[in-house]
Amino acid sequence: MSLSHTRSDAHSDTRSGSFTAHDGTRLAYRSMGEGEPLICLPGGAMRASVYLGDLGGLAATRRLILLDLRGTGDSEVPADRATYRVDHQVADVEALRVHLGLERMDVLAHSAGGNLAQLYAAAHPGRLRALVLVTPTAWALDVPVTPELRLEAAELRAGREPYDAAIAAYRTILDGGGGDAEWDLAMPLFYGQWDDAARAHAAAGVEEQNEEAAGVYAAPEAFDPPATRAALQEVTADVLVLSGELDGNPRPEPAARIAALFPYGVHDVQPGAAHFPWLDDAPWFAARVERFLAGAEAEAGARTRV
Structure with a gap:
């Protein structure tokens, strides 16, 4: 593996690397931190991995490998745009594993990236x-998040601004209306605290997402939930599904259902967190994920792997 130095921070150097996918597309990633590698798959869908930051300081104990999915960040746009579909990208994750020389790997996936991780598993x-699914969607498993559940979470904030305006805008969006202005108003609902850091994070998302790719990513043809659910019974890795107390995508109940589809799945709820929990309480998030990964390492030698 060849990595080029790009910058350093309080935890360690951040380096960039690349590899070639099966169809010739050059894919990029950044390596941040020290310790056991943790492959990080971004959501969005199809948002450049830079939005993950150092995952609340997790780079202090893990070497984060932050993959830019094809057509995002520093990765090339593929010749065949149909390969943006999430099931086609499973081969990209496997190519990264081979490139890094890992026999088995720990993976963290956020939001829509959870579907890629589920299909890879x-x-x-x-x-x-080990697998960590952070506020994951699960179209691949047919665990839906209904508009009613999304509003249930939103209404936990009712009674003060900017949340009342955000709830009204979100209701319009969920009813099938609204545009950029409504999405801008609804943004506070996706963060545990609507502070300057959250505002900057939300604003950056417009430039970091490949909208064309996002429109292809979750095409219905990508998914065969009964087959995927059955295949997950062969997964002997420990799996943590982490939901946010204030998040509507998913609410804790669907998140628990996702965890139950894995033989060794567990579910936890981060208090006061929404869709980006590492921003809402970085120490809590990093400690919970590290504790889980350390336990998974201890169990790894005790199980027979397929």
């Missing part, structure tokens, strides 16, 4: 040592 169950 189904296709390569023996290649996972």
Whole structure:
């Protein structure tokens, strides 16, 4: 593996690397921190991985490998735009594993990236040592998040601004209306605290997301939930599904259902957190994920892997 130095921070150097996917597309990633590697798959869908930051300081104990999915960040746009579909990108994750020389790997996936991780787990169950699904969607498993559940979470903030305006805008969006102005108003609902850091994070998302790719990513043809659910029974890795107390995508109840579809799945709720929990309480998030990963390492030698 060849990594080029790009910058340093309080934790360690951040380096960039690249590899070539099966179809010739050059894919990029950044390596941040020291310790055991943790492959990080971004959501969005199709948002450049820079928005993950150092995952609340997790880079202090783990070497984060932050993948830019094809057509995002520093990764190339593929010749065939149909390969933006999430099931086609499973091969990209496997190519990264091979490139890094990992027999088995720890993976963290956020939001829509959870679907990529779920499909990877189904296709390569023996290649996972641990899996962390952070506020994941689960179209791949047919665990829906309904408008009613999204509003249930939103209304936990009712009674003060900017949340009352955000709830009204979100209701319009969920009813099938609204545009950029409504999404801007609704943004506070996706963060535990609507502070300057959250505002900057939300504003950056417009430039970091490949909207064309996002429109292809979750095409219905990408998913066969019964087959994926059945394949997940072969996953012997420990799996943590982490939801946010204030998040509507997913609410804790659907998140618990996702965890239950894995033989060794557990669910936890981060208090006061919404869709980006590492921003809402970085120490809590980093400590919970590190504790889980350390436990998964201890269990890894005790289980027979497929």
